[in-house]
Amino acid sequence: MQYMLLIYDNESAAGEPDDAEMAKWFEVTQAMEAAGVLRGGEALHPTTTATTVRVRGGETVTTDGPFAETREQLGGYYIVDVPDLDAAIEWAARLPSADRGPVEVRPVMVLDQG
């Protein structure tokens, strides 16, 4: 079984974590690695950078911001490595569910842990 842990936090209150908190994040991450349970995980840029993609009648419609309605639930995720947002939107629009429910595209922060 694999589980995706979705980390919710108050973006506006939290701000950037200080060094002490970052050390704790790394500590837990390393513990997961040592236990052999870690399959993947990333920090996301805040929701102000999100773009929502829908396909309506074959046409790709993009809007600024995250998907906020509650009727659909997050059902999975891909991490794609592409040059820019346009390429990511193209992939999002090709997903079979895109003409039913939206796909939120969030840039992944790249933090090299070394």
Added chain:
Amino acid sequence: MIAGLIRLCDDFSLAEDVVQDAFSRALERWPEEGVPPNPAGWVATAARRRAIDLVRRAQRFREKAAVLQRLEETELDVNPVMLHGEDGPHDDRLRLLFTCCHPALSMEAQVALTLRIVGGLTTREIARAFLVADTTMGQRLVRAKAKIRDAGIPFRVPVGPALEPRLDAVLSVLYLVFNEGYATTESEPLVRSDLCDEAVRLARLLMELMPRQPEVRGLLALMLLHHARRDTRVADGELVLLEDQDRARWDRAAIDEGAALVEEALRQRRVGPYQIQAAIAALHAQASTSGDTDWPQIVGLYTVLERIRPTPVVRLNRAVAIAMAGDVPSGLALLDRLGEEGALDRYHLFHAARADLLRRLGRAESSRSAYVRALAVCSHPVERRFLERRLIEG
């Protein structure tokens, strides 16, 4: 320059990011501060500083002291050609325009960014034009720029099938800027009329950069033809109908230019909604009196437009044109069918048009009740006064 940075940082996307960032800063600051004596050097320095910042930040997670040291010690080779690219889709202004009008940004942000970064207006000027506080506009711009950077919105003009929807988005932003200035008849009219001038200027720039796109030409023509009537649309704070406007005071040069642009665009044989609307505006503007207006041809153009864009407002305009061409009962029948569909129920101009046709057919009672319905859904004070006058004059 990018090649030099990639060599130094071992990171292609970082190098590209910082150069792009430096260009955005340059295009943001130079209009205010003037172009520095060594523009290429300015960009190179800004890119290098940004790279140092970013690498320093990443250092919290990994020691990149070696890279940092190399960056700090080395002067970059600069390639000044990058600053003067005027070759079509590679032109930096064009790329900036497509970046600012990216549909992943909110429409408000697209408009503000376009005026700020491509148009060179100050944050204060944009805030005043859109009647919001300076700080609100400032935040909107900061957030939009952060999204471009963090979400990886590319600094590029799309090619192939991706171009058309993206060009549509750019044209919508320019038309929205124009309409924002045009639709207002009160509240700081001078500032707002500047928005029209700015939209025309940006459309001219876009036409220079994309001469083979007939819709760009069509949009510029449409703006010029509307703008030509700017001095006659309002008198003493009251709205003046097209048929009552003083045609001698229309801007003849703008009309001639607009009409010539429409013809050029239509010769390219790729018709689109802006070209058709411009052609209609040209027929209105070129009629020497309102009675001379070529209504049958306007009906034909609306028929083509309705085929491309079958929106309720286009169908409303076509129905009115049919009535003006002499067949009032057919026009009214089309309006009644639209009315049954209900889409224009809250649109005062629909009820006003219907009232006018009823009046022409001598159905005074029905006409009056249509004016009352128009008033019920109209909130603009100048337009309300106009409708009230029509209601009284019957």
